[in-house]
Amino acid sequence: MGWEEDGKIAQAEDGAANGDSNGSAVYDPTKFDEDGKPRRKGNVMTASAHVITAVIGSGVLSLAWSIAQMGWIAGPSVLLLFAAVTYYTSCLLADCYRYPDPVTGKRNYTYMETVQANLGPKQVWACGLVQYSNLLGTSIGYTITGAQSARAITKSNCFHSNPDSPCLRSNNGYMISFGIVQLVLSQIPNFGELWWLSYVAAGMSFIYSTIGLGLGIGKIAEGGYSHGSISGTSIGDPSLAGYNTRAQKTWNVFNALGDMAFAYSFSLILIEIQDTLKAPPAENKSMKRATLIAILTTTGFYMSVGCAGYAAFGNASQGNLLTGFGFYNPYWLVDFANACVVVHLIGAYQVYTQPLYAFIEEWVSSKFPKSNFINKEHYVKLPFGEPLPINHFRLVWRSIYVVMTTIVSMLLPFFNDILGLIGAFAFWPLTVYFPVEMYIHQTRLPRWSQKWILLQSLSVVTFVVSLAAAIGSVASIVSDVQGYKPFSNDA
Numbered sequence: 001m002g003w004e005e006d007g008k009i010a011q012a013e014d015g016a017a018n019g020d021s022n023g024s025a026v027y028d029p030t031k032f033d034e035d036g037k038p039r040r041k042g043n044v045m046t047a048s049a050h051v052i053t054a055v056i057g058s059g060v061l062s063l064a065w066s067i068a069q070m071g072w073i074a075g076p077s078v079l080l081l082f083a084a085v086t087y088y089t090s091c092l093l094a095d096c097y098r099y100p101d102p103v104t105g106k107r108n109y110t111y112m113e114t115v116q117a118n119l120g121p122k123q124v125w126a127c128g129l130v131q132y133s134n135l136l137g138t139s140i141g142y143t144i145t146g147a148q149s150a151r152a153i154t155k156s157n158c159f160h161s162n163p164d165s166p167c168l169r170s171n172n173g174y175m176i177s178f179g180i181v182q183l184v185l186s187q188i189p190n191f192g193e194l195w196w197l198s199y200v201a202a203g204m205s206f207i208y209s210t211i212g213l214g215l216g217i218g219k220i221a222e223g224g225y226s227h228g229s230i231s232g233t234s235i236g237d238p239s240l241a242g243y244n245t246r247a248q249k250t251w252n253v254f255n256a257l258g259d260m261a262f263a264y265s266f267s268l269i270l271i272e273i274q275d276t277l278k279a280p281p282a283e284n285k286s287m288k289r290a291t292l293i294a295i296l297t298t299t300g301f302y303m304s305v306g307c308a309g310y311a312a313f314g315n316a317s318q319g320n321l322l323t324g325f326g327f328y329n330p331y332w333l334v335d336f337a338n339a340c341v342v343v344h345l346i347g348a349y350q351v352y353t354q355p356l357y358a359f360i361e362e363w364v365s366s367k368f369p370k371s372n373f374i375n376k377e378h379y380v381k382l383p384f385g386e387p388l389p390i391n392h393f394r395l396v397w398r399s400i401y402v403v404m405t406t407i408v409s410m411l412l413p414f415f416n417d418i419l420g421l422i423g424a425f426a427f428w429p430l431t432v433y434f435p436v437e438m439y440i441h442q443t444r445l446p447r448w449s450q451k452w453i454l455l456q457s458l459s460v461v462t463f464v465v466s467l468a469a470a471i472g473s474v475a476s477i478v479s480d481v482q483g484y485k486p487f488s489n490d491a
Contacts, residue, residue: 044286060212061321063309064306064312065256066079067309068314089458090288093435094287096117096439097271108271136356139353149339182349186401186402212321227311251472254473258472262427264431361397411486417476436459
C-alpha cells in the first residue's frame with residue numbers, strides 16, 4: 001500500500017469521525033502534505049544532523065595519508081575545494097527536489113526520481129548504473145576496511161603480549177567472518193527494520209573518528225616527530241618511509257584526490273533527507289542551510305583529523321589512521337576505536353546494500369510475477385518474536401552477492417586504492433554532473449550565457465579531476481597487486 005493510499009484512508013477515517021457519513025474526507029493540511037503523505041516535521045537542524053551522521057565514516061581514516069601526498073599547502077586546500085564544490089552543487093540539487101518549480105512543483109522522493117523528472121529516462125539509466133555500481137564498490141570497500149580493523153586489534157594485542165613476534169595475521173579470516181555476519185543481516189527483508197543498526201553505526205563513526213583525532217593530538221604533544229612538509233612525500237628511495245619514486249608520487253597524489261572525493265560523495269542521500277522537511281519555509285531554502293551547516297561541520301572534522309594525523313606522522317602517515325603502526329599506545333584505546341570501525345561498517349554495509357537488494361528484487365519480480373521461487377514468502381517460526389519471512393530468491397541472490405563481494409575483497413584488500421576508485425567513480429557524475437544538468441534544464445538557462453559557461457566549466461574541471469583520481473587509483477592497485485600474495489599470512 002502506497003503513501004498516497006495511506007493518506008486517503010486516514011483522511012477518510014478523519015472525515016467519518018467528524019460526521020461525514022459517506023466517508024469522503026476534506027483535505028486536512030494540518031495532518032497531511034499536498035502529496036497525501038503524513039505532514040513532514042523535519043527542520044534545518046534535523047536535516048543537517050542526518051547529513052552529518054551519514055557522511056562521517058571510514059573515509060576520514062584515509063585523510064592523513066591523502067594530505068601527506070600533497071603537503072601542508074595543497075592537501076588542506078584541495079580538501080576545502082572539494083567541500084566548496086560539494087556545497088555549491090548540493091544547493092543546485094536542492095532546487096531540483098520539486099519540478100518544474102523549486103517551490104511549488106511536484107515532489108521527487110529519491111535522487112533517481114529527480115533525474116527522471118528533469119532529464120528523462122535515458123539519463124536515469126546512466127544514473128542508475130553509476131549509483132548501483134557505487135553501492136557495489138562501497139560494499140567491497142567496507143568489507144576490506146572492517147577486516148583490516150579487526151586484524152589490527154589482534155596484531156596490537158599480539159605485539160604487546162610478545163613484542164618480538166612478527167604477529168603475522170591474514171585479512172582473509174576476518175573478511176570471511178565479516179561476510180558471514182552480512183549473510184545473516186542480509187536476510188532481513190525490509191530496510192525499515194534495520195533503522196536501529198543505522199543509528200548504532202552513526203554513533204560508532206563519531207566515536208572512532210574522535211579517538212583518531214585525540215590520538216593524533218596526543219602523538220604531536222609527545223614531540224620528537226616529523227610534522228610533515230610543504231610539498232608532502234619526497235622523491236627518493238621508496239624503501240624509506242615518506243619517500244616515493246616520481247611515478248609513485250604522481251599516482252599517489254591522484255589516488256589521494258579520489259580518497260578526498262570519497263569523503264564528500266554523499267549527494268545520493270540529499271533528496272531523501274530534503275523529503276523530510278516541513279514547509280514553510282520552502283524546502284530548498286531549508287535544505288541549503290542544512291547542507292551548509294553539515295558541510296562546515298564535517299569539513300572542520302575532516303581537517304582536524306587529517307591534519308592531526310599528518311602532523312603526528314608526517315610523510316610516513318599510514319593509509320588507514322587507526323591500523324597504522326604508529327598508534328600503539330594506549331593500545332586498548334586503539335583497539336576500542338578499531339572495534340567501533342568494525343561495528344560501524346557492519347551497519348553501513350547494510351545501509352548501502354539494501355537499496356541495491358530492493359532494486360534487483362523488484363526488477364526480477366516484475367519480469368517473473370508468477371514465479372513462486374521469486375515471489376512466495378515462507379515463514380519460519382522463531383523462539384521469540386514474530387515469524388521470520390524467508391524468500392527463496394532473496395536467500396539465494398543476497399547470499400551470492402555477499403559471497404562475491406567477500407571474494408573480491410580478499411583478492412584486492414587495498415584500503416586507500418579502493419576508496420579512491422569509488423570516490424573517483426562516484427563524485428563527478430552524482431555530485432556535479434547530474435545536479436548541474438538538472439539545474440540548467442529546470443531554470444532553462446540559455447546556452448552560452450555566463451552562468452551556463454561557468455557551470456559547464458565546473459563540470460569539465462571536476463571530470464578531469466575524477467578521471468585523474470581514477471587513473472591514480474587503478475595504477476596504485478596494479479602496483480600493489482604485483483607485490484601481493486593472496487591468502488598469505490600477512491595479506
